[in-house]
Amino acid sequence: AMFFQNLFSKAEVVDQEKISDQAILSFEKNRFDSTLFLALANQYPEEENYKLFVENSLSLSMNIPIDLATEVAILTNYALFSKSSRKDAFFYTLETKGLADQQLKIFPFLLMPLVKNAFYYGYNTLDKYPVRIRLHLRGKTLQLEVSNRVNHYIGSQAENPEIRWYKARLQQHFPQGFNLLFNSNSNLFKATLILDLIK
DSSP: HHHEEEEEEEHHHHHHHHHHHHHHHHHHHHOOOHHHHHHHHHHHHHHHHHHHHHHHHHHTTTOOOHHHHHHHHHHHHHHHHHHHSSSSOOOOEEEEEEETTOOOOOOSSSSSSHHHHHHHHSSSTTSSSSEEEEEEEETEEEEEEEEOOTTTTOOOOTOSSHHHEEEEEEHHHTEEEEEEEEEOOOOOOEEEEEEBOOO
């Protein structure tokens, strides 16, 4: 017993527990968006389609990978439901490139946090400045880039609990490494995720 106590310090154990807890929080917050649910729950004719989307989302498990095509379909539907839930104008674009490899897998709801971050914290009501979502696959390396018009009413779009929990989930699933970058200027905020997918 003493050997393991020396091998893993108390701080390391606490850090691992914290990462695990935050990873679960990130998964749950993205598997079910309560704000979107309340906006669409009684909105006909979207109600039935959205109910099916939620049922499918709740059937997925955090640590069981899914096909990349399924993850992209989830993201696409989430964006469509987000648009239809808004009473005001809402603009986004979604571009994909090189996603033909059907053998690659990804953990569910791993792409959604950056999109949600842009939808909820960035400006998206101007046709000229939509939220831009770009997915590019080269080999087994996936790059997700999400950009939006800066919201000057918040301090930093890169610093909020959801992003903190998301980093913990990435760290848990990709301990060998991943790249998550944030850039912003007075007009534009951009988040970029680069990771190697699972065969």
